[in-house]
Structures are given as C-alpha cells and as structure tokens.
Amino acid sequence: MAFALGEDASPVGTAERARTLGHGIGRELALLGPPDWVEVEAGFAFTTTAESAVVVFTDEQRRLVRVQPSDKVLALVREHRHVSAQLGDGPWWRMELALSRAGEIDIDYDYGDEPFPDDQLFAADVYRADLETYPRSSLPVWLAAYVAHGGRQSRRADVAAARARADRASGVRAALSEQDFPAFPVMSARWAVIAAAFVAVRSRWGPRVLPSVRWFEGAKRSGSTLYALPGGRAVLSGGVWNAPELDAMYNRGAPMPELYAGAPDWVADPVLNPRAVTGLLTFCYWWEGGRWYRGASPPASELAVAVPGIWSSETVIDVVTGLVASDPNERQVAAVTTLVSAAEVGVVTRETLVDVFGSAADFDVDSAFYQLVMAGVTLRVPEPMPRDEAIALVREFVVRKDLDTTGYPLDNLRAERIGVGWMVHVPTAPGEIALGRAIFYIADDGVLEQSSSSVAPSAFAAEFERRFQLRHGGMEI
Numbered sequence: 001m002a003f004a005l006g007e008d009a010s011p012v013g014t015a016e017r018a019r020t021l022g023h024g025i026g027r028e029l030a031l032l033g034p035p036d037w038v039e040v041e042a043g044f045a046f047t048t049t050a051e052s053a054v055v056v057f058t059d060e061q062r063r064l065v066r067v068q069p070s071d072k073v074l075a076l077v078r079e080h081r082h083v084s085a086q087l088g089d090g091p092w093w094r095m096e097l098a099l100s101r102a103g104e105i106d107i108d109y110d111y112g113d114e115p116f117p118d119d120q121l122f123a124a125d126v127y128r129a130d131l132e133t134y135p136r137s138s139l140p141v142w143l144a145a146y147v148a149h150g151g152r153q154s155r156r157a158d159v160a161a162a163r164a165r166a167d168r169a170s171g172v173r174a175a176l177s178e179q180d181f182p183a184f185p186v187m188s189a190r191w192a193v194i195a196a197a198f199v200a201v202r203s204r205w206g207p208r209v210l211p212s213v214r215w216f217e218g219a220k221r222s223g224s225t226l227y228a229l230p231g232g233r234a235v236l237s238g239g240v241w242n243a244p245e246l247d248a249m250y251n252r253g254a255p256m257p258e259l260y261a262g263a264p265d266w267v268a269d270p271v272l273n274p275r276a277v278t279g280l281l282t283f284c285y286w287w288e289g290g291r292w293y294r295g296a297s298p299p300a301s302e303l304a305v306a307v308p309g310i311w312s313s314e315t316v317i318d319v320v321t322g323l324v325a326s327d328p329n330e331r332q333v334a335a336v337t338t339l340v341s342a343a344e345v346g347v348v349t350r351e352t353l354v355d356v357f358g359s360a361a362d363f364d365v366d367s368a369f370y371q372l373v374m375a376g377v378t379l380r381v382p383e384p385m386p387r388d389e390a391i392a393l394v395r396e397f398v399v400r401k402d403l404d405t406t407g408y409p410l411d412n413l414r415a416e417r418i419g420v421g422w423m424v425h426v427p428t429a430p431g432e433i434a435l436g437r438a439i440f441y442i443a444d445d446g447v448l449e450q451s452s453s454s455v456a457p458s459a460f461a462a463e464f465e466r467r468f469q470l471r472h473g474g475m476e477i
Contacts, residue, residue, distance in 0.1 A: 014086050021080040022107045026099045028073045033057045036067055039435055042069070042097045044077050045120035047127035047130035052120055053077070084109065090136040094120060112140040114221075137312030141242070149279020150258050158269035165205075167262050174262030174293035177285060180300035182310060183225075184234045184287040188214060189193040189343040190310040192227060192375030197320040200357050200368035207308040209371045222306040224283075227271035234287035235267055238306045239275040243282040243298075251281075251312065259284045301325075316340050324356060332356070347379040348372050380472045387415045390422040394440045397448055408438065418461045419470040425453075443468050 029040050037057040045052040053074065057065045069077075077095065085091035094110035110116070124147045131139075131147070139147070155163070167173075183186055191207055193215045198206025207216035216238075217223035224238025239246075248254035260267060261280060267286050275281040283306070284298035309315040320336045321328040328336075335355040342348045344381075357363040372378045391413045398410060408426050415422040421443035428437065436456050437453040441464050451460045 005440060014083060018080060018087065021076055021083060022097070023105065024462070025073060025076045025080065025097060026105045028070060028076060029055060029097070029099060029367045032067050032070060032073075034059070036060065037065070038101050040097075040099050040358075042099075043120070044095045044097075045093065045116065045122070046077060046081050046095075047093070047122060048133045049124050049129045050122045050126045051354050052076075052122075053387045089138070090131075091132045112143045115142050120380075134181045137246075138251040141246045141250060142278075145246065145279035148250055148300070151279075153259070153276040153279050153281045154277065155260060155268050155272065157268045157270070160263070161265040163260065164263065164265040164391070172262050174286075174295055176299075177292040177294050180294075181236065181285065181292055182312075183290070184228075184232075185346050187236075187310050188226060188228065188234070188315070188375060189346070190316045190340070191216075191308055192372050192377055193316055193340055193343045194308045194310070194319055195375075196353065196368040196371040197323045197356075198370050200353070200363045200365060201323050202364055203323075209375045211374050214375070216306075216308045218305050222283040223273070223275075224303075224306045229266060229271065232287075232355075233266065235284070236307075237271075237273040237276070237281060237284040238303075239273065239280045239282045240298075240303060240306050245298075246280065246282060255298040257282075259295050259297055262293070263295060264288065291368075313337075313340050313344070320356070343372065343375075343377040343378075346377045348377050349379050349381070384473075385421060385442070385444045387417075387422065390415045390424055390442050393442055393446070393448065394424040397440070403438070419465045421464070423457060423461065445471065447471070 024293040025042075029042055032055065033040055034057060035061045041058075042053065042055045051074070053069045055067050055069050055073075057067065059065075075189055079118070080095070081091045088111070092113075093112050094116060096108045096110070100104045115121070127143065127147045136368050139143075148372075158236045182190070192209050193239050195207040195209045195214065199208075205219065207214060212228045214301045215223070215228040216225075221241040222239060223235060227235045229235070245254070245257055249256055261282070263286060265353065267284065269276065272284065279372060283294070283303055285292050285294045285297060287293075315331065317336050317340055320339070321333055324332050324336065339348065339356050350365070351374070353365050353369050357365055357368070359365065369378070394413060395410050398405065410426070412426045412428055413424055415424045417423075418441070421441060423439060423441055425437070425439040435454060438455065439451045439453060439455075439460075440448060441450045441451060441460065443464070445468070448466070449464060451457075
C-alpha cells in the first residue's frame with residue numbers, strides 16, 4: 001500500500017486504527033533519515049517488558065545508515081501492538097516496515113509461525129510475562145516449548161543412570177524396533193555418502209558428518225543427529241517440526257511421551273539432538289547388540305522429514321544422482337551405485353568419488369572425501385615407502401631403543417618388499433645359523449613391528465598385512 005507522507009487519516013474501527021498507526025510510524029521514521037535517503041527498513045521486536053528496534057536508511061548508492069528510533073516512534077509501535085491484540089489471538093511479536101521516499105510502505109507482522117532470529121529472541125520469562133497481559137488460546141509449538149518445556153526432555157547423565165535403574169526395577173523395557181531403520185553401520189555409511197555428495201556440489205544444505213556424529217537439518221525445520229558410541233552403540237534422535245504430540249503437550253496439557261522408556265544409562269544429553277534442550281524432541285532410538293530400540297517414539301514412517309534418505313541403497317543412489325546431474329546417464333548411475341556399495345562395506349577410495357563427480361573444479365571432491373574419512377568408510381592406501389626410507393627408519397628405531405646390535409651390524413640392513421611394506425633385517429653370513437635374529441616389518445604407513453627369525457616370515461607377514469588393512473579399511477562401528 002502507499003500513502004502520502006503528509007496524510008493524516010482518521011481512525012475508523014480497530015483495523016483502521018492499526019492502519020493509521022502503521023502510517024504514523026512510517027511518517028515519524030521518515031523524519032529521522034539523512035537528507036539523501038531513498039528507503040528505510042525498520043524491525044521491531046516488542047513485548048510488554050522487553051523491546052528491540054533496528055532502523056536502517058539507504059541512499060542511492062546503497063550505503064547504509066543506522067539510526068535510533070525516536071521516543072515517538074517507539075510509543076506508536078507500542079500502541080500499534082496493543083491495538084493488534086484486538087484483531088486476533090494476541091498481538092504480533094515482531095513488526096517489519098519498509099518505506100520508500102516516494103511514500104510506498106510495506107508492513108509485515110510476525111505472530112511466531114517461524115522461530116525468531118537469535119538477535120530478536122528474548123528470554124523465556126519475557127514471553128511468559130507478555131502472555132499474562134495478552135493471554136492466547138494457543139502458541140506456535142516452538143514458542144510454546146520455549147516458554148514451557150521446563151527441561152522435561154533433558155536427560156543428564158546422572159538422571160539417565162537413575163532412570164535406567166528405576167526402569168529395570170519396575171520391569172520397564174524398550175520396544176524392539178526391527179522394521180524402522182536400517183542397521184546402524186549401513187545407515188551411517190549411507191548418511192555419509194549423502195553428506196559427501198552435498199559437500200561435493202558445494203551445497204549449504206544436506207546432512208553432514210563429524211567424528212562420531214552425523215547431523216541433518218531439513219528444509220522444513222525437522223532434523224536429527226546420529227551419534228556413534230564405543231562398543232558398537234549408537235543414538236538416533238531428533239524432531240519433526242509440526243509433530244501433533246508437541247502441540248498437544250504444550251498447548252493442551254497432554255503428558256510428554258516417554259521417549260526414554262527402557263533406555264540404557266548411556267542415552268543421555270551429550271548424545272541427544274539439541275532439540276532435547278528446547279523441548280522439541282519427538283523421537284529417540286538407540287542401537288545396541290545389533291538392534292534398534294525405542295521408547296514411546298513414533299515409527300520411522302512418521303519421521304521421514306527428519307532424517308536424510310538412508311532407507312535403502314536405491315534411495316541413496318537416487319539422491320546422489322540427482323545432485324550429480326539433472327538427467328544422469330548410465331555411467332553416472334553405475335558410478336554412484338559403486339560408491340554406495342563401497343561405502344556400505346567401508347572401502348571407498350578417492351578414485352571412487354572421482355568416478356562420480358570427476359575432477360572438474362565445479363565439484364569439491366577433497367572436502368567430500370573428507371566427509372567419508374570422518375565417517376570411517378574409506379580405504380586409504382598409502383603410497384609405497386621407498387626402500388632406503390624403510391631401512392633408515394629401522395636403523396633409527398634400533399638406535400633410539402638402544403637395542404643390542406652385537407653381531408647385527410646396522411650397515412648391513414637389507415629390505416625385502418612384502419605386500420604392504422618391507423621386511424628389514426641383517427642377513428646371516430654364509431654357513432651362519434642364528435636363532436631369534438631380529439626381523440623388522442615396516443608398513444607403507446610407517447608402522448613398525450619387531451619380530452624374529454623364530455617366527456616364519458610368511459606367517460608374520462600375513463598378520464602384519466591384516467593389521468594394516470584394519471587400520472585403513474574403515475572404522476569398525
């Protein structure tokens with residue numbers, strides 16, 4: 001809508017009064033601007049006990065000038081908010097106003113459908129005080145949780161231990177979840193592949209991987225985290241933005257679902273999704289002994305918006321190929337299929353990823369591969385160590401350890417190539433028999449192990465290579 005800066009409309013009814021006040025705020029703001037202003041944008045976050053206001057003018061060169069609103073502007077904003085309370089279920093929480101020098105004005109009112117920006121979010125008691133003055137029949141779920149969750153979903157470690165003992169004593173057991181999610185190791189690998197693909201295309205969206213944790217925030221404010229714990233255990237938890245149980249709990253007084261019923265003591269705050277702190281957690285699953293368990297959480301069919309597409313290999317392939325190309329060809333689909341299969345068994349190499357995205361600068365393959373490294377699904381094969389370096393490292397080890405070299409001259413060290421490194425030793429002289437003579441094995445990754453001639457080199461080398469593969473063949477989870 002537009003108005004002339006000199007206009008002074010008379011209020012007719014509540015809605016007209018609100019409109020008139022909005023125009024009055026615009027006129028008063030216009031008086032605060034520098035001489036060459038062309039547009040002003042103002043944001044107000046008001047309650048009965050706390051206020052925040054930002055006013056910024058822009059000139060023709062798009063230079064910004066921030067000013068403090070006058071007392072008259074603030075008084076008009078307070079009155080406008082009071083009047084707006086009569087137009088619906090409570091007044092607005094935030095108002096944004098844009099005004100051009102030509103008199104075009106646009107005013108938006110925020111009733112909390114989306115969470116407020118951090119710099120315009122007040123403490124919970126501020127909103128509780130406001131609700132005493134302006135009671136409402138219901139609140140947006142996020143705000144209702146913010147002012148009333150009371151820490152009900154938090155689970156400190158000491159509380160988790162006490163509740164786990166109480167559940168055992170009273171016979172409360174978790175529900176076995178056999179049809180909801182894929183097995184944790186496979187699920188974790190698929191999560192990592194999707195994360196790597198989003199990173200490769202330089203998207204700010206999509207899931208991500210950090211050591212021992214995978215996280216996901218959907219476009220519609222639902223999300224989850226997957227924590228890996230020692231002993232092959234894991235916790236998957238998160239929240240669905242518009243879950244009906246949250247509305248029932250905070251707006252209609254329904255009891256909180258027992259999300260942690262039967263949970264072990266290691267299901268605690270450090271491995272729970274941050275939504276538990278704000279009272280917006282709607283599900284919690286845990287993996288133990290090769291199975292998923294849950295308390296009173298919804299089935300996975302109701303949680304699709306809160307987790308990435310990890311449901312099947314085919315789902316992951318569809319997600320990744322859609323990021324690779326709008327119309328992927330057979331070769332690209334085959335490359336993505338190989339990537340997913342390799343991740344599920346923990347043998348992805350950088351070349352596997354290059355086959356999918358190529359080496360063009362359009363894709364960030366290195367950062368994508370790092371996602372897979374942190375997830376423990378890569379096979380990192382070091383470059384073969386040069387012979388001279390292997391001998392030098394063994395000589396340095398012997399000297400540093402001050403080993404007895406009598407009859408074992410280090411100048412005579414020799415190296416023989418084995419599968420993943422070198423066997424380094426001082427050969428015996430012709431006709432010499434030496435039992436228990438030192439033999440050193442040094443892998444291409446620099447790991448050195450000491451053996452002796454009493455152990456058959458073929459047997460030791462086989463175990464030596466197995467240990468190397470364990471180090472580089474992915475994290476066992």
